[in-house]
Amino acid sequence: MDSSSRTQPQPPPAGGDPSEDESAAELPRLTVTQVEQMKVEARVADIYRVLFDAAPNAKSAVLELWRDQHVEYLTKGLRHLAPSFHVLDANRPWLCYWMVHGLALLDETLDDDLENDIVDFLSRCQDKHGGYGGGPGQLPHLATSYAAVNTLVTIGSEKALSSIKRENLYKFMLLMKDKSGAFRMHDGGEVDVRACYTAISVASLVNVLDDKLARGVGNYIASCQTYEGGIAGEPSAEAHGGYTFCGLAAMVLLNEVEKLDLPSLIGWVAFRQGVECGFQGRTNKLVDGCYSFWQGAAIALAQKLMTVVAEQSKPSYSSKLSSVDDACGTSSSGLASEKSPIVDYVKFGFDFMKQSNQIGPLFHNIALQQYILLCAQVLEGGLRDKPGKNRDHYHSCYCLSGLSVSQYSAMTGSDSCPLPQHMLGPYSNLLEPIHPLYNVVLEKYEEAYEFFSGE
Ligand SMILES: CC(C)=CCC/C(C)=C/CC/C(C)=C/COP(=O)(O)OP(=O)(O)O
Numbered sequence: 228m229d230s231s232s233r234t235q236p237q238p239p240p241a242g243g244d245p246s247e248d249e250s251a252a253e254l255p256r257l258t259v260t261q262v263e264q265m266k267v268e269a270r271v272a273d274i275y276r277v278l279f280d281a282a283p284n285a286k287s288a289v290l291e292l293w294r295d296q297h298v299e300y301l302t303k304g305l306r307h308l309a310p311s312f313h314v315l316d317a318n319r320p321w322l323c324y325w326m327v328h329g330l331a332l333l334d335e336t337l338d339d340d341l342e343n344d345i346v347d348f349l350s351r352c353q354d355k356h357g358g359y360g361g362g363p364g365q366l367p368h369l370a371t372s373y374a375a376v377n378t379l380v381t382i383g384s385e386k387a388l389s390s391i392k393r394e395n396l397y398k399f400m401l402l403m404k405d406k407s408g409a410f411r412m413h414d415g416g417e418v419d420v421r422a423c424y425t426a427i428s429v430a431s432l433v434n435v436l437d438d439k440l441a442r443g444v445g446n447y448i449a450s451c452q453t454y455e456g457g458i459a460g461e462p463s464a465e466a467h468g469g470y471t472f473c474g475l476a477a478m479v480l481l482n483e484v485e486k487l488d489l490p491s492l493i494g495w496v497a498f499r500q501g502v503e504c505g506f507q508g509r510t511n512k513l514v515d516g517c518y519s520f521w522q523g524a525a526i527a528l529a530q531k532l533m534t535v536v537a538e539q540s541k542p543s544y545s546s547k548l549s550s551v552d553d554a555c556g557t558s559s560s561g562l563a564s565e566k567s568p569i570v571d572y573v574k575f576g577f578d579f580m581k582q583s584n585q586i587g588p589l590f591h592n593i594a595l596q597q598y599i600l601l602c603a604q605v606l607e608g609g610l611r612d613k614p615g616k617n618r619d620h621y622h623s624c625y626c627l628s629g630l631s632v633s634q635y636s637a638m639t640g641s642d643s644c645p646l647p648q649h650m651l652g653p654y655s656n657l658l659e660p661i662h663p664l665y666n667v668v669l670e671k672y673e674e675a676y677e678f679f680s681g682e
Pocket residue numbers: 370373421424425467468469470473507508509512513515521
């Protein structure tokens with residue numbers, strides 16, 4: 228998308244006399260500082276009522292995405308990290324991903340030197356036997372491998388994509404496979420749904436996913452779906468939005484989504500949207516901007532799975548769902564025992580995105596945008612969990628990812644643009660669309676798909 232066609236929004240002035248500014252002049256009773264204070268008190272509905280009663284035209288001043296500020300915050304963060312990358316942290320590929328992806332969502336290109344620095348740094352994080360660690364010489368880990376691969380796909384250059392040692396990555400992932408079929412995060416590490424998702428997402432993205440990697444994963448994930456309907460990190464744990472996204476996305480990539488009880492999963496996710504308009508991660512917890520992605524994207528995936536939902540909603544279905552216990556896991560239905568010996572796994576992610584939404588948003592998409600724009604944005608740039616918390620790169624990445632998901636959630640065609648009524652604030656708020664199975668910008672995914680499908 229061409230950002231030059233958009234007018235750059237300006238944030239409202241930070242505090243001060245409202246009469247100093249034309250848009251603020253329409254806010255006779257509230258300064259921005261007062262608005263901030265009300266947010267801290269979590270009185271979002273009050274802010275809205277008072278603002279709109281007092282000054283209907285103030286709507287766009289408050290509901291703008293402060294692009295320039297977010298770009299500055301993320302770019303500064305990357306420049307601080309590169310070129311030495313000398314922070315004592317095992318999360319450096321994640322820091323790269325959160326900032327590079329955030330900037331890509333904002334349609335901001337990095338300069339060549341910065342891109343090269345990041346590619347070189349991630350190459351140094353790549354273990355000689357495969358997989359990426361949190362820094363050079365660190366133990367390879369599935370989560371940092373996911374962050375590194377998503378960063379390189381987002382950078383998208385020949386140098387970036389060809390720096391990924393796919394054969395070694397495949398061998399590393401095979402080593403991380405547990406006898407249950409699930410994956411462990413690192414050598415001697417924990418087995419959980421996050422590990423399953425990061426392994427399957429990376430393997431699918433770089434086109435090395437095969438039956439050996441896939442076997443048993445779907446059954447493990449299905450065993451983590453709880454009585455509430457959401458998915459937990461491991462069997463018998465509590466359903467959580469992060470793991471629900473991971474589990475559902477992995478199941479789609481494995482073509483085993485029928486092993487989940489989708490109606491109950493969707494119901495659980497939809498009810499995690501609170502009166503504050505954002506999502507909570509689990510029952511009885513506070514809303515948090517990052518769940519705009521984890522929960523919002525789970526719903527976005529479900530919008531393309533309505534055929535399965537309809538099938539599972541038939542009274543005759545329940546006995547079939549509970550009898551899914553085949554450990555091989557290459558069947559697309561979980562119902563039948565027929566299996567194809569050669570499964571073209573890379574196509575599942577590709578074909579899924581080509582499908583249109585089969586239903587409108589199953590959450591309040593405008594309300595979610597309201598939470599992100601009004602409560603999660605920080606005036607100086609960057610996004611946060613909730614009012615009263617500081618901005619950080621993780622929340623900036625996932626609030627922006629969730630904003631993109633909610634902006635595109637009401638579209639029916641897979642390649643059209645959202646209508647203005649599906650977006651809150653000016654149309655210049657529109658972000659780049661993502662591929663919700665991997666959380667990379669769609670265009671970048673398509674380029675990587677072309678690149679790796681020839682391999
Ligand atoms: C790809 C990848 C690595 C995905 C990770 C998914 C993810 C966000 C999992 C959440 C983990 C978790 C139980 C957080 C609870 O934190 P908390 O108790 O501080 O928060 P809460 O009160 O909101 O539950």
